Amino acid sequence: MSFKIIVLAKQVPDTRNVGKDAMKADGTVNRAALPAIFNPEDLNALEQALRLKDAYPGTTVTLLTMGPKRAAEIIREGLYRGADGGYLLTDRAFAGADTLATSYAIAMAIRKMKDYHLIICGRQAIDGDTAQVGPQVAEKLGLSQITYAEEIRQIKDGKITVKRRLERGVETVEAKLPTVITVNGSAPECRPRNAKYIQKYKHAKTITEKQDAAIDYTDLFSNRPYLDLQEWSVADVSADAAQCGLSGSPTKVKKIENVVFQAKESKTLEPTDYNIDELMKELIVNHTIG
């Protein structure tokens, strides 16, 4: 029993290590000042896919990412950890997409990939924090969806069993394949990059990257076809340009506000376990933490 798994991954600015120059004066993200990283929860998603590959030999894991040319790095990062291949959706016409236009483009790409049993992605990306793309992709493809997944337990008789992490507990659900799963950050961390895979795939490049960089090893690509990373444009996935990128995005940013946290009130508590427990509950309930 083996499966074809698609992992949706996004390259994001590393908002976890924010310096003073992380935001521009107009309130937008200064992408140049932040390193581009693999969206953390997409790494949790990749790990779930790779565990299925370990458990069901013959299973393949293919990454799908949308972004500028440099987002090919995401595919390589996946390959270094054990994925089998990947596609980069890249086209000027995809730029400026909100979640609706993004999920449209991704759904079109998945339609083109045709053959799959499972689509796994992170719950949300750390740049937009919407958690909408996974569910929207499921809707557009007419598939069921399991969100907040923490652990994929098993696949048996065409059904997948998944543990979900919810606000006040866990629940275990079952779905028929194919389905879309969005993985929570509480799922196990992704395995490290592997020494053999990094040596095997370090030369993997998209056509654009090959054109941009001087290629030292001319016979390398002819002998090792797995080093060719596929780029897909709007036309490649037969998408309607009007539904892509900025023109396909009804979301408009109305206003951006700079919020400066200030201490307005303070409370003094006796340092007892009870008081700490109560304070934690209060902070969780009013969403200060958690």
Place this chain on the structure above:
Amino acid sequence: MANYFLDTPGLKHHLHHPLMKRIVDLKERNYADRDAFDYAPYDYEDAIDSYEKVLEIVGEICDEIIAPNAEGVDHEGPTVKNGRVTYASGTQQNLDAVRKAGLMGIAMPRRYGGLNFPITPYIMAADMVSRADAGFENLWGLQDCVETLYEFGNEDQRQRYIPRVCAGETMSMDLTEPDAGSDLQSVMLKAAYSEKDNCWYLNGVKRFITNGDSDIHLVLARSEEGTRDGRGLSMFIYDKKNGGVDVRRIENKMGIKGSPTCELIFKNAKAELCGERKLGLIKYVMALMNGARLGIMAQAVGLCEAAYREGYAYALERKQFGKAIIEFPAIYEMVALMRAKTDASRATLYETSRFVDIYKALDDIGRERKLEPEERLEMKKYSKLADAFTPLGKGMTTEYANQNAYDAIQIHGGSGFMKDYACERIYRDARITNIYEGTTQLQVVAAIRHVTTGTYLSRIREYEALAYKPELEDLRQKLIEMTSRYDEAVGLVMEPKDNEYLDFHARRLVEAAGHCIMGYLLLQDANKDEENFRRSAEVYINYGQAEVNKIFSYITCFDREDIGYFKM
């Protein structure tokens, strides 16, 4: 997020040493693997690029997993129950990470599942792992036992065992016993051959065995009944799957607490002979120990680095009398010297690993075809240098690891004496490095003949003859002076032809040679990379010159008759 490979310029610097070209060409047999293995390099540049990428993975795992686990592992430690060892939970996480990252069997040929890396990049990984957690370096570093199995085992054994190690199984070398520590000739563990079962059985006790519950053991045992010396000992492979070895207890140690040090009971443990009978100690263990000593040097360098960083960071952050304590001469001198000793130790480590790399690669080629006469000469040259540099380097670097750890605590003041800071763990961890795999005193015994036969001096003269930038000429002159003092001191000690007198001053002479060598190595580093090494070259040569003068003065003022006063 730091990356231990990227934040330590010395590593990349040494990876690009000119001798690496020769090493990689030899190791890769002119890149013959590239058609058979999808992860083999195309050429020299591609190989170096691969080493860097893999070392970046190591650097990331060190920073994100191994270092954060170090404190917990130190507190929790391993436990033993029903004869089996359970690692601390952090140790288990570390092992999972290095296995998944494919960092086992790094130096083994690809046909057995290894990465076919030279020893130098492998040792760089050890340097980083040790900086993250010196105790974990023991477990991970024991993978180099497989080198001995590869060199001396037969093809069938190689095929059965090496892929398992590359896939992540652990190893141990079971040498010492309650009455056989430094003196391994007295090993008594009994190996008896059974005609009926066509295998060997081991019976007896081993003590102080690092990672003694490993999957695959190399065991030194007495195969020749009635013998009492080293010539009656052979090397065996014991596979844990066969059973017969239990862990009776694990030692409660001062440091490297995550690494289980075991007492093992062998009860009719089935084993197979590795290599030829009777060569166990005199050939195989000697090879094993040389590799292990290089590993301990790497451990020492990692500890030097860790101690320096802890001390430096605290000195920057701690304010007294209205300013950061790093601004006081007493503190900045200490920090600068820690940095210089770290850089000097690292330079010596990689100089040694390059020597080992060349002669081992040639030795391995010699198993496939007859070496050309010039190749044989090259192998002999580097084998001798490796032989000379290993004990000197092990002795010097492990003492520096201790000195740096001591100074790191001193910089922390009272806080350093508390369990709250990493420096106290580093201090305890460093303490074993100048003891195991041969104490510093025993390194001196191995090194002194290279003082008396002139191996060190002729190498120093080669360094002296290299071209240096004009602004480094003052330093070179100091080193020339140091060398002549060293040479003179050697002459004075050898003149009476009195072995006890030579032994009495041996450590001083080996250290003086060490200061000259380390000084020149740092001079070469500074010549190539002014920004990262000039400061350490200046500081170290200043320090080394004073030390050599002290040694010289001690020897010239010493009356040979006075040895009597020292005899207790």
